[in-house]
Amino acid sequence: MSGTTGSTSVRPTDLKAVRDAVLDTAGPIAIAGAGTAADWAGDLDPVDTVLDTTGLTGVITHNPGDMTVAVRAGTPLRALQDELSPHGQHVSFDAARVADGATVGGLVATADAGPAALVFGSLRDLVIGVTIVLADGSVARGGGHVIKNVAGYDLAKVLHGSYGAFGVLAEVVLRLHPVPRASTTIALPCPLEGAGERAARILGGPYEPAALEWVSDDGGRLLVRLEGTRDALPARAERIRELLGPEAADTPDDVWERHAGLVRGSAEGAVLRIGARPSRLPDLLSRLRWRTATAGLGSGAATVELPVDAVVEAHGLVHEAGGTSVLRRRPDGAGLPGWGPPLSALAVLTALKRELDPEGRFGPGRFSPWIQGAP
Amino acid sequence: MTLDGVVRRAFEEALDPRDVICDEVRCRAYECDGLTGYRVVPELVLLPRDAAQVAAAVRVCAEHAVPFVARGAGTGLSGGALPVADGVVISLARLKRVLEVDPVDRLAVVEPGVTNLEITAAAAPHGLYYAPDPSSQQVCTIGGNVAENSGGAHCLKYGFTTNHVLSCEVVLPDGSLVTLGGDSGEQAGPDLRGVFLGSEGTLGITTKITVRLLRTPESVRTLLADFPSVTAAGDVVSDVVAAGIVPAAVEMMDTLAIEAAEQAVHAGYTLGTPAALVVELDGPEAECDVQFEQVKEICERHGCTRLHIAGSAEERAAIWRGRKAAFAAVGRISPDYFVQDGVVPRTRLAEVLGRIAEMGDEAGLRVANVFHAGDGNLHPLVLYSAAAGETERAEHLSGAIAELCVELGGSLSGEHGIGTDKACSMPKMFGEEDLETMRRVRSAFDPAGICNPGKVLPTPRLCGERPGRYRPHALEEAGVIERL
Numbered sequence: 001m002s003g004t005t006g007s008t009s010v011r012p013t014d015l016k017a018v019r020d021a022v023l024d025t026a027g028p029i030a031i032a033g034a035g036t037a038a039d040w041a042g043d044l045d046p047v048d049t050v051l052d053t054t055g056l057t058g059v060i061t062h063n064p065g066d067m068t069v070a071v072r073a074g075t076p077l078r079a080l081q082d083e084l085s086p087h088g089q090h091v092s093f094d095a096a097r098v099a100d101g102a103t104v105g106g107l108v109a110t111a112d113a114g115p116a117a118l119v120f121g122s123l124r125d126l127v128i129g130v131t132i133v134l135a136d137g138s139v140a141r142g143g144g145h146v147i148k149n150v151a152g153y154d155l156a157k158v159l160h161g162s163y164g165a166f167g168v169l170a171e172v173v174l175r176l177h178p179v180p181r182a183s184t185t186i187a188l189p190c191p192l193e194g195a196g197e198r199a200a201r202i203l204g205g206p207y208e209p210a211a212l213e214w215v216s217d218d219g220g221r222l223l224v225r226l227e228g229t230r231d232a233l234p235a236r237a238e239r240i241r242e243l244l245g246p247e248a249a250d251t252p253d254d255v256w257e258r259h260a261g262l263v264r265g266s267a268e269g270a271v272l273r274i275g276a277r278p279s280r281l282p283d284l285l286s287r288l289r290w291r292t293a294t295a296g297l298g299s300g301a302a303t304v305e306l307p308v309d310a311v312v313e314a315h316g317l318v319h320e321a322g323g324t325s326v327l328r329r330r331p332d333g334a335g336l337p338g339w340g341p342p343l344s345a346l347a348v349l350t351a352l353k354r355e356l357d358p359e360g361r362f363g364p365g366r367f368s369p370w371i372q373g374a375p
Numbered sequence: 376m377t378l379d380g381v382v383r384r385a386f387e388e389a390l391d392p393r394d395v396i397c398d399e400v401r402c403r404a405y406e407c408d409g410l411t412g413y414r415v416v417p418e419l420v421l422l423p424r425d426a427a428q429v430a431a432a433v434r435v436c437a438e439h440a441v442p443f444v445a446r447g448a449g450t451g452l453s454g455g456a457l458p459v460a461d462g463v464v465i466s467l468a469r470l471k472r473v474l475e476v477d478p479v480d481r482l483a484v485v486e487p488g489v490t491n492l493e494i495t496a497a498a499a500p501h502g503l504y505y506a507p508d509p510s511s512q513q514v515c516t517i518g519g520n521v522a523e524n525s526g527g528a529h530c531l532k533y534g535f536t537t538n539h540v541l542s543c544e545v546v547l548p549d550g551s552l553v554t555l556g557g558d559s560g561e562q563a564g565p566d567l568r569g570v571f572l573g574s575e576g577t578l579g580i581t582t583k584i585t586v587r588l589l590r591t592p593e594s595v596r597t598l599l600a601d602f603p604s605v606t607a608a609g610d611v612v613s614d615v616v617a618a619g620i621v622p623a624a625v626e627m628m629d630t631l632a633i634e635a636a637e638q639a640v641h642a643g644y645t646l647g648t649p650a651a652l653v654v655e656l657d658g659p660e661a662e663c664d665v666q667f668e669q670v671k672e673i674c675e676r677h678g679c680t681r682l683h684i685a686g687s688a689e690e691r692a693a694i695w696r697g698r699k700a701a702f703a704a705v706g707r708i709s710p711d712y713f714v715q716d717g718v719v720p721r722t723r724l725a726e727v728l729g730r731i732a733e734m735g736d737e738a739g740l741r742v743a744n745v746f747h748a749g750d751g752n753l754h755p756l757v758l759y760s761a762a763a764g765e766t767e768r769a770e771h772l773s774g775a776i777a778e779l780c781v782e783l784g785g786s787l788s789g790e791h792g793i794g795t796d797k798a799c800s801m802p803k804m805f806g807e808e809d810l811e812t813m814r815r816v817r818s819a820f821d822p823a824g825i826c827n828p829g830k831v832l833p834t835p836r837l838c839g840e841r842p843g844r845y846r847p848h849a850l851e852e853a854g855v856i857e858r859l
Contacts, residue, residue, distance in 0.1 A: 065613055065722040066751075088619055117560060124566050125538050132812075140812035141805065146718045148535070148750040149786040150524050150573050151793055151804055152831065153813045157569030161562055178619035200479050204502075206593035208659055232661035275561020279479045300480075300559025324563035343563050345545075345553040351819035352565065356812075367564065 003044030003365065004030050013055040015131065015139065015170045022168070023137040025049045028364045031164035033106030034076060036097040040110055040328045041163040042338030045365035053105055056170060059083060061145075067176040068128065068145055073105030073169040080104065089176040092120035096260035105169035111161030115211035115225065115259065118298045120177070124160040129173030132159055135357040139170075147175045158352065165363035165371075166356050180227035183210070184237050187251040188244045191220040192295075196282040198222055198244065199297035207240055212298040214282075215259055216290070222297075223255060262292045262303070269305040270330035272314055276300050276323030284321045288314050308334050315340030342370050350375050378418045378461065382439045386421060386463070389431035396420040405464045408449045408456040409511075412770075413795050417444070417458035421465045426544060426552060426582035432465055433580065434550030442825045445580040447487060447519035450511045452714055453794030455522065455575045455830055462828075467518045470582060473497045480558075481588045482541060487518025487581050491525075494586060503588040506533040509790065510699045521581050524573030526790040528624040528698070529655075531749035533589070535790075537572040544583035545571060548821040558585065570816065575792050576827040578820040592657035595623070596667040597691045600674045601648040601681040605629060605744075606725045608650040612748045613722065614673045615654070620666050625749035626653040629728075631708065632701045632743040632756070639704035642697025645681055652748065653698055701745045702756065709741070709758035711766070713773040716791035717780030721751040727783055731755055731776055738772045740765065752789035753780065778803050793831045799838035801831075 007030070012018045022029070027048035032038065034054060056074035063069070064087045071080055077098045081090050094114035095107055102112070108130075113122035120126065129143030132155060142155025159169055190198060195214040202209055202224060211225035222244075226236055241248045265271035269291055276284055278300040285293055290304035300323075306314055308331060318325040319341045327338045343349070349367070353360070353375040360374035386395045396402055397419050406414040423429045436443045442462035449456055458464050471488035478501035483494055491512040494505040508527035509515055515525070521543060526535045533539075542556030556568030571578050602608040605627070612625055628636065628651050633644045644651055654670055656663050674682055685691035705712045719727045728744060735742040735757075743756040755776050759769035777787050777797065781804045787797050801810060814832060818824075829837055 063720060063722065065616070066720040067616065068720070111562065111566070113560070121534075121538060121560055124569055125534065134812065138808045138812060140809045142809065142813075144784075144786050144804070146720055146751055146785050146789075148526055148530065148718050148747070148752045148789040150526075150535075150790055151787045151797075152801065152809070153816050154537070154569055154573060155812065155816070157566040157572075158816060160566045160569065162565045166565060178616075178621065181619065203481065203590070204478075206590070206659060208590075228659065228662045229665050231665055232659065235661050236659055273561070275557060275559040275563075277480050277558035279477075280558075301561045322558055324557050324559075324561055326563060339563060343554075345555050345567050347551070348547065348553065348555075348567055348820060349564055351822075352567075352816065355815040355819045370564075 003046050004050050005046070007047050007050050009050040009052050011052040011055040018051070018056070018133045018168055018170050019137050019139055021051055022133055022135065027361065029361050030363060031109070031168050033074060033103035034101045036100045036102040037106060037110045037112070037328070039330065041326055042366045042368035044363065047364065051168060053103060053168070060171060064089060068147065068173060069176060070129070070145065070171060070173045071104055073172050074103050076101045077104050077107060084176065085179065088179050090179050091126060091174050092116055092177040093123060093126060096263035099260060104172050108156070108160050108169055108172060109162055109164055113301060115213050115256070115296060117301060118209065118211055118296060124157060126174050127156040127160070127172055128175050130156040130159060130169060131171035132167040133170055134167045135359065135361040143173065145173055163363055163366040165366040166353065167362065182230045182233045183225065183227045183253070184233060185251050185253060185255055186224045186237060186240050186244070186248050187255060188222045188248040189219060190214070190222045192282050192285060195220070195222050196279060196297060200279070201243060202240065203298050205243065207236060209298070212296065213259060214295045214297055215262055216293040217258060217262060223259065259294055262294050265292070265305040265329050268331065270308050270311050270334060270336060271303060271305050271328040272311060272325055273328055274302040274304065274318050274323055274325050276302070276318065276321050280321050284318065284323065287317055308336065311336045337369055339367065339370055346370055378441065382435065382441060383419065385435040385439065386419065386432060389435050390421060390423055390428050394422040394424065396422065405446065405458060405466070408451040408454060410452050410454040410794070410796055413454045413457050415458045415460050417464040418461055419463045421463055422469055423465065424469050426470070426546065429465060429580055429582050430546045430550050430552050433546050433548065436463065436825055437549050437823065440823065440825060442828050444827050445518070445522070445576045447516035448490070448514050450515045451519060451523060451792065451794065452716065453788070453792040453796040455792050455794035457795045459828055465580060467516065467580070474583070476501065478503060481590070482585055483588055484583060484585050485517055486583060487521070488516050491515055491517060491520055498588045502591050504591050505586055506539055506589050507536050510702065517584055517586070518581055521572055521584055522574065522576045523790065523792045526752070528626055528747060531625060531747065532621050532623045537569055539587045540568065540572055541585045541587060543568060543571055543581040545579040545581050547579045548823065548826040552582070575794060575831050577817055577831055579826060594660040594663040595655065595657045595691065596663055597653065597655045597685040597694055598671065599644065599683040599694050600652045600654070600679045601645050602650045602652065603678055603680060605650045605728050607677045608652045609725045609748065611652060611673055611677045615670055618669055618673070620656070620669060622654050622749060623657040624653065624655040625747070626698050627651065627746050627748040628698065628701060629744040631741060632705070632745045635704040635708045635743060636697045636701045638707045640696050640700045642693045642700070643683065644697050648680065653694055698745070702754070705743055705756045705758065710760045710762065712759065713757040713769055715753070715755045715757065715773045715776050716788050717753050717777045717785060718789040719751045719753065719780050719783045719785035721749065723783050724748060724751060727753065727779065730779060734772060734775060738768050740769055740772055747789070750789070751785065774800065795830055798829070798831055798833050801833050
């Protein structure tokens with residue numbers, strides 16, 4: 001990662017050490033987690049210090065009866081899920097890079113989400129409290145340990161999707177859900193054209209899919225995941241198969257690992273994450289020069305891998321369709337814009353950055369070309 | 376009248392002059408919201424007809440440093456829409472069009488003055504509905520719901536307003552018009568929509584809202600169960616959760632609340648029972664049936680004394696009528712009452728109810744309890760008689776209950792908001808650096824401090840120079856959280 005060449009790394013192991021690390025250094029800081037999204041969004045400008053959060057690990061408190069857990073932000077979500085699993089609980093979240101060891105804080109900061117977002121949303125919908133450290137060493141808590149809470153501004157939302165440019169996430173409190181007793185996935189061979197219509201039929205019926213994704217591999221397939229009770233699920237799966245016709249068939253659960261592989265992309269291309277009105281996704285994707293694609297036809301979130309020279313055009317096409325796009329993985333030194341045309345509330349984004357990090361210490365370049373240098 | 380003629384004329388140019396109300400008698404109608412203990416008559420009331428007029432009005436405010444307060448239906452219970460002296464009220468009552476219902480993408484685009492229930496009414500022909508359902512849903516507006524991040528009985532399973540709003544068109548306090556959020560859950564950069572939602576009218580005025588709609592569930596099953604104690608009812612909730620069931624709603628009422636509700640609407644609740652639970656499940660029919668049997672069995676295991684299962688839509692509606700009528704019905708058993716709103720971790724419900732009963736006894740006042748048991752959101756109703764001089768004692772008890780919730784690891788508010796009512800209690804829940812960070816967020820949206828000033832965050836003017844000594848949070852004392 002070019003921006004961190006020649007920088008010093010600090011690895012705090014508690015909240016106080018995070019604050020000290022911010023106060024005891026001067027100049028720009030890159031906040032790093034497990035490194036699974038180190039090059040997402042805008043290219044990082046050179047920094048003096050890398051604040052490595054992977055030492056901030058472990059569950060602070062888990063209240064199974066309340067279905068909440070407080071965890072240090074550098075904890076890999078995968079490890080947290082393992083710890084919760086004996087209680088029959090989990091964080092209802094399945095972004096592709098969880099399997100690669102992505103940290104809770106990193107997943108919040110990058111606003112990542114997987115197919116489960118159709119029902120449970122992204123981490124913005126699951127985080128109920130945060131402790132953050134600002135560039136001046138302020139330590140602020142927002143939210144709390146209860147699921148229902150409207151006291152004060154929701155600081156978690158400021159950090160969700162902030163890509164390490166607004167503050168350090170030190171602790172995160174999450175709401176939990178019961179692990180479903182049974183799960184099954186039905187696949188239908190289906191090109192992109194026609195996938196939207198199929199998806200609409202599923203969403204329009206009483207089937208309550210837990211995930212609904214179109215994937216580009218094997219000539220295109222529509223994947224429908226159902227979750228529920230052991231006794232009742234088979235009947236619902238049967239109704240879906242009837243709806244989709246004889247080509248629809250149960251498929252092994254490893255189909256979701258393949259889905260995650262497509263979302264990660266390969267080393268050669270550039271990966272673009274897209275959000276758009278769900279019914280517009282098939283048409284939008286048909287106009288992008290993707291090599292591989294996944295499309296949440298209920299959620300409106302898509303991930304495509306493009307040739308490097310197709311990124312700028314793709315940003316523009318997504319914007320024209322009323323959507324949003326952010327660049328993820330791409331070849332080193334590709335020099336591609338992380339973001340498309342500026343969002344309408346850019347002035348608010350800039351003002352927030354100015355209030356919370358007036359010297360532009362955290363994650364310089366992450367919101368380039370929207371925010372350049374000090375805000 | 377301290378707003379001079381120049382400012383008034385500027386408003387009259389920005390709007391139709393007939394939509395600028397300066398008559399004191401008419402302005403008085405806007406002096407309070409649902410929290411009637413606080414009253415301030417605004418200098419002017421503005422009744423814009425569209426987003427452009429809202430923006431024009433706010434630009435005049437910005438130019439002349441006039442504080443403004445946005446108002447929907449005025450049903451808020453925390454004084455969030457309390458006018459500011461020398462300021463104006465901007466009513467969104469005339470922005471009440473449903474602009475779009477899209478059954479394929481399951482979303483609706485509405486103006487802020489549309490009521491919560493009107494959204495569901497517009498969506499219903501497509502088999503869709505809008506999930507958040509505050510008890511005031513017949514009259515409260517979606518703009519107010521956005522400001523308060525309103526919940527409701529069904530938010531246990533489906534979440535709050537923040538989980539159902541995709542985007543808001545917003546007039547910022549400088550009069551500019553921006554869109555926060557987009558057509559999908561994916562947002563570019565920080566979740567500004569999420570910051571705005573629940574900001575209690577302090578960051579701007581929303582003029583257009585895109586909400587998600589859900590498909591009406593295939594099956595809904597509702598039961599009403601009586602229990603010999605609040606603890607037994609609480610244990611049922613714990614066991615339902617432990618069984619991996621996420622009910623659509625779990626509500627509890629105590630003897631006093633039932634007495635009041637029965638007097639008002641005769642919904643078929645049992646008079647004298649120490650606790651009644653309403654449990655509702657929804658979803659695909661087969662799954663719903665399996666889980667409903669489990670819930671019935673759990674109720675019976677905990678000594679349920681009566682189990683009434685809604686056998687028809689009418690019976691289901693009756694159960695909900697009793698629950699939703701409880702607040703207003705308390706007026707039948709007490710001349711005056713305060714509605715409180717606090718949250719505790721669900722597993723501490725029995726403990727907090729015991730403490731509330733003790734506190735009520737000490738104060739010599741009755742407290743009726745209605746609450747969303749599934750998520751630990753309490754609504755204690757402190758009964759008193761102003762004529763008997765009990766107001767101050769009741770107000771003190773009500774405030775002490777909210778702060779007790781914080782002590783038990785919960786929150787000052789689950790859905791009614793901080794507003795005017797609890798701004799001075801915020802230091803009980805948040806430290807100075809927390810509040811200062813929130814002030815910085817506010818300042819990013821409203822550097823001039825003219826947008827609903829005096830709400831949410833404590834100020835020296837409002838709360839005295841020392842807004843209460845900071846006491847360590849219970850979680851801090853338990854070593855769960857640390858404050859540096």
